[in-house]
Amino acid sequence: MAKLSVGSEFPKGVEFKYIPFTKEAAGITACGVPTTLDLDKELAGKKIVIVAVPGAFTPTCMINHIPPFGEKLDELKKKGVDDVIVISANDPYVLSAWGKALKLDHKLKFASDPNAAFSVANDLSLDGTALGLGIRTWRYLMIVDNGKISLLNIEPDPTKVTNTGVDAALAAL
Template sequence: MTVSEGSTFPQGVKFNYVPYTPEDSDVLACGVPISMDLDKEIAGKKVVLVAVPGAFTPTCTANHIPPFLEKINELKSKGVDEVIVLSANDPFVMSAWGKALHGADKVKFVSDPNSQFAKANGLDLDLTDKGMGVRVKRFAVIVDKGKVTYIGVDPQGVEKSGVDAVVAKL
């Protein structure tokens, strides 16, 4: 499998996440993780999948995801049905991160268990030498009714995977 512009988004992808509920809005509240069947999640929709190497890490927390949250209305006005934030962190960490960023009610913060999707698509990042294991590269993908219309991967910074690059491609 590979994700590339013009290709059909891979099928059979499963992520895990803790659905946001107002009663569990406190950052320390732990919901119950469930599986997300991405085939069903993206069917007939325009979805932006934004991936980061790690929740609560400097670039991801300060520069990458907050602009997506700030511009969620602009994204939706351009036809985006859903924004999904992806990392290899476990679903509890992703849930807490979404709440800490005040965005858990705006986008879904999901986990790529053991970086399975990332590895299968050449989007994994080995940070073992830094004590972080195998992670997900920083990238953004626009999927429109199952077709990949944009993919931007950033080895450094957020030029190709940031919200401004995504908005320009919508």
């Protein structure tokens, strides 16, 4: 994969894993069945916000970063956003439970970047091995409009949300 930049095409062949929301598996302990989120199909003809976080259930991600995307989803949609995809290197079961815990599983797609492969390939990863966390996704925000990257904000400090929150996405739309 090529490194990502504003104005470039989103790489082809990217697949994340996620568990789609269903009423039958709405309980936080219901596992659901992981499936492939094919970004070639997901991005075609749509405006998608991709927000990456180092980890589900971590303080900054849980409190400051992701909940505002759910709170301001209507504003994003009014500006033409079709969907918001939250990615992390966590497995799809953890991400599904996190979406349920945040009560956002029916609003946003919580998808796994398995082994942070996409993030690593694009120099958007964080090595948390010394902390026992392994390789993670860095904190970043991307807007992809019909397959073309129109915004790519990367947090200078992945423990903070300065340019990757929902307000940054709204300002760029």
